[in-house]
Amino acid sequence: MAVQPITGMLRRGLITDLSIALGLGFAFGNAFWYGYHVPRTNARDNYYKKIEEQRATRQGI
Known part of the structure; x- marks a missing residue:
């Protein structure tokens, strides 16, 4: 046989x-989540707090 079979290479x-x-x-998802989303969410929550x-x-509560 002149050409070897290519079994297993595709798998x-x-x-x-x-x-x-x-x-x-997974790596880039975590980088986005913990590098951008969580800090922005914390900043927003702190602002509204x-x-x-x-x-x-002002209302004396």
Whole structure:
């Protein structure tokens, strides 16, 4: 036989591609979530908390 069969290469490549894609997706998802979303959410919550405290102080509550 002049050409070797290519059995297993497609499966190995698919597993590698999926592993890399899922790993990078998870890494970048965490980077977005904890690097951008959580700090922005905390900043927003702190802003509204400060506004609410100012309102309560003005009303004497």
